[in-house]
Amino acid sequence: MPFGLGFFATAGVSAAGGSYELITSTILTGSQSSVTFSNLGDYSSTYQHLQIRYVARTDRGTYADDAMTMTFNNDTTSGNYKSHVLSGGGSSGFISGVSSDDDWFGTTAIGNITTNVASSGIFGSGVIDIFDPYENKNTTSRNLSGFHVSDTAIASYAAVRIQLSSHLWMNTNAVSSITLDQGGGSNFVQYSRFSLYGLKASA
């Protein structure tokens, strides 16, 4: 049963009230070590929650995957972040739930993406929800992320990954910046894309 998209698809009609908005997108034209969304305090009276959508890859060698990390307000104090992750490794049957805090050198690991070990064009992706970043409480977030690299001889568990993770930044300050970085490589590579969205409390 086919359905050709008609009027709404081309007219650009937005969701009622514009309650979900694109704030900014960064698409890398070359390698870049990290991506920072800054001056987020400008939106404290506009949005209740934030969302980051990304499709990314790093220049890490040897391994098909690399960890993505997230830091708030340039806070790299060790012990200020906690996280849990459910991680599936596909046919290898690997699945784990990290049950203790996972503060990675003063940041939080939020999900894995692909590297230059994979063939050209293979990227990992994720959707990060950041809840109540402007309220007087610790900031919580979650990420659904995954990738599939099927053409590498690297150990199978690192070539495929689906992850659900939750994170906590133990600081009640309003979020003013968010920095995304990678754990193993030096840079995110060309064509990696990071988009920030705001969700209003009401229309």
Place this chain on the structure above:
Amino acid sequence: MPTPTWTPMANITLGSAASSVTFSNIPNTYRDLILIVEGTATGNANINLQFNGDTNANYSWIAMSGDGSAGSSFGQSGITNAPATRFGYFVTGNRSNSIIQIMDYSATDKHKVFLSRSNNVTSGTDAQAARWANTAAIYSIRLIFQSGSLSIASGSTFSLYGVL
């Protein structure tokens, strides 16, 4: 200047059972697509996706699932379509839902990836990632139910959104 997005592109309620549903002529206006499916089926039916009419072995996927008693993970590569459900498949009687995020669908510099979350109260819940090994922008999406051998039931809904 922030831009309102999450734009409704199509909203379909089936008037009769269908073994597949295809969205065609998708414009390259947006960055991501979000497809929300809700309904029942005529049997235990997984939803499988194909893009741009590609029926070749260009799809790979990985899932992490819970069936109420255990968690598991499974994946495949080099197959002719990509499942968006595994244990959260569509069934008769109880309703299922699936949210499928198709990332960078209009980009021409990377393979296409989708992330999905699927749920059914009787069978289980899934998180999945899949890849279509093609850098072309997506202009059509075909949802096939249990490889076409089963149908999704009348009253089931399909909502497609574009995100800038």
